Amino acid sequence: MNITIVGTGYVGLGTAIMLAYLGYQVTGLDSDEGKISSLKAGALPIYEPGLDDLLQAASPNLRWTTQYSDAIPDADFIFVCVGTPPLPDGHPNLQYLEGAVRSIAQHLDGKPQIIVNKSTVPIGTGDWVLRILEEHAALYATSHYEVVSNPEFLREGTALGDSLYPDRIVLGGSSWATGQMRTLYAPLIEQSFEAPAHVPRPRGYERPAVVETTLTSAEMIKYSANAFLALKISYANEIAGLCECVGADIHEVAAGIGLDHRIGTRFLAAGAGWGGSCFGKDTSALITTGQDYGYSMPILRAAMTVNERQRSLVIEKLQKHVRLLKGKRVAVLGMAFKPDTDDLRDAPAHDFILRLGRLGATAVAYDPVAMPRARREWTHLHYVEAVSASAALAGADAVIVATEWSEFRSLNWEEVLATMRGRVVIDARNIIREPLAAPAVLEQIGREQPQSAFLPASGLAAVKVGA
Ligand SMILES: NC(=O)c1ccc[n+]([C@@H]2O[C@H](COP(=O)([O-])OP(=O)(O)OC[C@H]3O[C@@H](n4cnc5c(N)ncnc54)[C@H](O)[C@@H]3O)[C@@H](O)[C@H]2O)c1
Numbered sequence: 067m068n069i070t071i072v073g074t075g076y077v078g079l080g081t082a083i084m085l086a087y088l089g090y091q092v093t094g095l096d097s098d099e100g101k102i103s104s105l106k107a108g109a110l111p112i113y114e115p116g117l118d119d120l121l122q123a124a125s126p127n128l129r130w131t132t133q134y135s136d137a138i139p140d141a142d143f144i145f146v147c148v149g150t151p152p153l154p155d156g157h158p159n160l161q162y163l164e165g166a167v168r169s170i171a172q173h174l175d176g177k178p179q180i181i182v183n184k185s186t187v188p189i190g191t192g193d194w195v196l197r198i199l200e201e202h203a204a205l206y207a208t209s210h211y212e213v214v215s216n217p218e219f220l221r222e223g224t225a226l227g228d229s230l231y232p233d234r235i236v237l238g239g240s241s242w243a244t245g246q247m248r249t250l251y252a253p254l255i256e257q258s259f260e261a262p263a264h265v266p267r268p269r270g271y272e273r274p275a276v277v278e279t280t281l282t283s284a285e286m287i288k289y290s291a292n293a294f295l296a297l298k299i300s301y302a303n304e305i306a307g308l309c310e311c312v313g314a315d316i317h318e319v320a321a322g323i324g325l326d327h328r329i330g331t332r333f334l335a336a337g338a339g340w341g342g343s344c345f346g347k348d349t350s351a352l353i354t355t356g357q358d359y360g361y362s363m364p365i366l367r368a369a370m371t372v373n374e375r376q377r378s379l380v381i382e383k384l385q386k387h388v389r390l391l392k393g394k395r396v397a398v399l400g401m402a403f404k405p406d407t408d409d410l411r412d413a414p415a416h417d418f419i420l421r422l423g424r425l426g427a428t429a430v431a432y433d434p435v436a437m438p439r440a441r442r443e444w445t446h447l448h449y450v451e452a453v454s455a456s457a458a459l460a461g462a463d464a465v466i467v468a469t470e471w472s473e474f475r476s477l478n479w480e481e482v483l484a485t486m487r488g489r490v491v492i493d494a495r496n497i498i499r500e501p502l503a504a505p506a507v508l509e510q511i512g513r514e515q516p517q518s519a520f521l522p523a524s525g526l527a528a529v530k531v532g533a
């Protein structure tokens with residue numbers, strides 16, 4: 067089976083490499099010539115742990131192009147993975163999707179071909195795509211095509227594991243088309259492929275559930291899942307604020323509620339709030355979809371409000387201790403929106419650096435992988451680049467831990483505090499486990515001083531209450 071992936075960003079690249087690893091002939095297509103030439107040269111344009119090794123293993127089955135004429139006619143499955151970034155009013159921008167679909171339509175071959183939508187798109191988009199294809203089919207005399215919605219649930223930083231060992235595969239479309247998709251995904255559904263050594267099958271993992279739905283339900287599942295996760299984090303953050311008021315510890319509280327299986331321990335980590343390219347965009351998109359139907363979604367609005375407040379809270383905690391930020395030097399540890407990615411979209415660190423600049427402070431920023439991307443994408447921000455975490459901290463009046471990279475978890479705080487001018491530590495990701503010795507000041511989210519319980523970034527599975 068031949069597969070074409072349109073859009074080789076975080077999702078398209080992972081999907082292309084994963085399907086090639088499973089043994090399919092895959093063509094990756096992108097309109098960005100720079101991306102395609104770097105892929106042709108064997109270099110990945112993004113950082114994703116383990117992806118380079120999988121690329122090596124899968125490369126005999128992969129080729130890259132910018133030409134639709136070269137990629138569409140022979141494809142049995144055409145995956146659309148282009149971006150759907152938010153417009154200022156909260157609706158997703160569908161111009162890339164429409165452009166891609168119109169280009170695909172011009173090169174359909176007349177044989178049965180399935181257009182698989184993996185981009186996160188507003189409810190109803192699958193039907194709209196069908197109409198675009200029908201328009202073109204009349205012009206180009208093609209007729210055998212179907213549209214399937216197959217939303218993607220991978221997380222950046224763990225994309226390979228999420229793709230090879232998914233919880234579920236959602237397939238929206240006609241029974242013929244979803245049947246074809248089941249055949250395509252058989253190695254995943256049956257877990258019959260040889261697990262790559264660097265992405266072993268998780269212990270206890272068996273196989274994904276397959277959920278067959280209508281196009282519309284599949285689109286709704288994707289948005290609703292992201293919005294639910296976003297509001298779960300906002301709930302943890304709201305409770306964290308109350309913990310600070312009453313003197314409770316959010317780690318203990320989150321563990322205590324999360325160990326109820328109906329609630330679950332994951333996505334209860336309080337901190338700087340959620341960022342990234344998906345949660346904000348998709349929650350807004352669901353709210354605006356509601357608006358289009360005159361339907362209000364107060365819970366989702368509140369989740370967004372809490373998330374905005376969370377970012378402001380970090381600067382307020384800094385102001386509480388540093389008071390006058392003008393002329394002060396503030397280290398910002400972490401720029402990516404989460405660890406193990408170079409993705410800077412909607413990263414809390416962006417807002418921190420912006421706010422520090424407005425308050426007259428100098429931000430000295432360090433990130434283990436995202437700095438080259440920040441140099442290209444954050445040209446509107448003023449900050450000083452540091453070559454390491456300790457270089458960022460040396461001489462700083464205060465520090466904000468914005469991203470919980472593992473190298474920040476293992477910092478020797480006693481040593482680095484000694485190199486700082488001031489000793490104010492705003493740990494916006496709750497990674498510091500031990501109290502810091504006076505005169506250092508440590509502010510975390512939802513707790514007064516670190517206790518013994520330690521909350522991993524994306525879950526509470528490792529927490530032993532009272533340990
Ligand atoms: N990033 C994630 O973790 C993630 C996870 C699940 C779903 N999604 C969804 O998947 C979609 C893609 O997200 P992403 O993060 O991979 O985006 P991205 O911006 O990293 O990649 C999109 C790619 O599409 C290319 N492109 C745009 N228009 C094109 C066209 N007409 N023809 C060919 N290529 C074109 C761009 O050059 C870019 O390389 C979005 O809808 C997003 O919401 C993302």
Ligand SMILES: O=c1ccn([C@@H]2O[C@H](COP(=O)(O)OP(=O)(O)O[C@H]3O[C@H](CO)[C@@H](O)[C@H](O)[C@H]3O)[C@@H](O)[C@H]2O)c(=O)[nH]1
Pocket residue numbers: 186218219220221222223292295299332333334335336337338339340341342343344345403404523524525
């Ligand atoms: O308990 C938690 C868990 C996460 N976060 C933050 O939430 C954001 C998103 O994290 P995560 O979900 O791990 O990363 P993404 O790569 O954005 O993945 C989300 O968005 C993708 C794009 O739609 C979906 O495919 C995934 O299923 C969904 O988890 C990040 O800023 C995290 O720091 C928290 O603050 N607390």
